[in-house]
Amino acid sequence: MYAELRDTAAELAGLLWREHTVYRERGGGVVIRGEHVGRWISLAPTGGKDQARVRAGRLLDGGTTAPARSEAVVDLSAGTGELAAVCRRLLADVTAAEAAPEPAGAARRPGRRARASRPAKPARGRHTGLGSWVVLLCVAGVVGLWVYSNFGTH
Template sequence: MSVQLRETAQALAQTLWREHTVYRERSGGVVIRGEHVQRWISLAPAGGRDEILIRAGRILDGGTTAPARSEAVLSLSTETVQLAATCRRLLAETAAGPTPTASRPAAPRQATNSAARKGRRGGRRGGRRVSGRGFGYWAIVACVVGIAALSIYSASVTS
């Protein structure tokens, strides 16, 4: 099946993108990377004998891949044109989502059911409240207070 999967991926890659890279995953699947469009497609054997799992995702800055955003299961005997149409739909769903950036805050984690029933938050902190003000914040506050005190002292000495 891996030979047929690789041949299907090569034909699919040529249909989808002029510039692409096709390589085999450790798990036996095949990945098609389109660096110029910052997207990837993965073809892997699915549960059925002639079924493949098609997943699509983004390529992040630096070349790392983001987790799959959409997936579908098709027959390996499906024509390349139909596979390409499915891949284009998955890629469109991938493009429709918000762009992941390093500066965007992470989504808040939801509490587990047992923690929600007990009325406390889940996570490592164990319900402790952290102010979020680090050393830099307090250093700036100390500098401002010091400058203010110095200016008041110098004003009182000169008068």
Template structure:
């Protein structure tokens, strides 16, 4: 099965990209790297005898690979063109999303920021109940210390 997987990966790589590298990783998967498109595809044996698990991900700066973003199961008997169609769909899903709008400058951000409020909506001030709890705890500590020293 591993020879068939390697052969299929070589054919698939030729269909997908002109520039590619095909290798076997330490888990036994066959990986196709397209450095110029910053994407990778891996093929590994699937659950069934004729099935292959296809996974796709991005190649990060410096050449390291990011974890797989998408995966699909396909049949090896479907042919190279059908596998290429599945791979193209997976590769399209790994494309980065639209970039976020630029953040306003920190100076403008500080000027227009409202003070943060707590979930209760009263701000960060300590409430009356909290002060009563603190006073009771302080009183209990005072009584304990006074009892130990013999003042009472």
């Protein structure tokens, strides 16, 4: 299955991007990286005959890959042209998801509820707060009492 995925990925990469890198991933699939567009496509076996799971995502700064934003199961016997169309749709989904970022606290996985988000606190300067002043005054008072009790009555 890997040899078939590798051949399909090589043809697909030529259709999608003029500059690309094709390599094998740990799980037995094949990854196509388009550095110039900041995207990646992964083809992995599904266990079914002539089927593959296609996932798409973006490349992060430093060359690492972000988790897949969209995926689909495709029939490899349909042809490279149809597979390229599916990949273009997945890449469009990735681009759309990047253009509209998730709101703060939104669920990252389907079926999970989003947590209520709190408004961000306004940034404060490096000023000493009221609690710090109270602690400083208490420490000064204790030191003053100690000095008075040891040296003030003589």
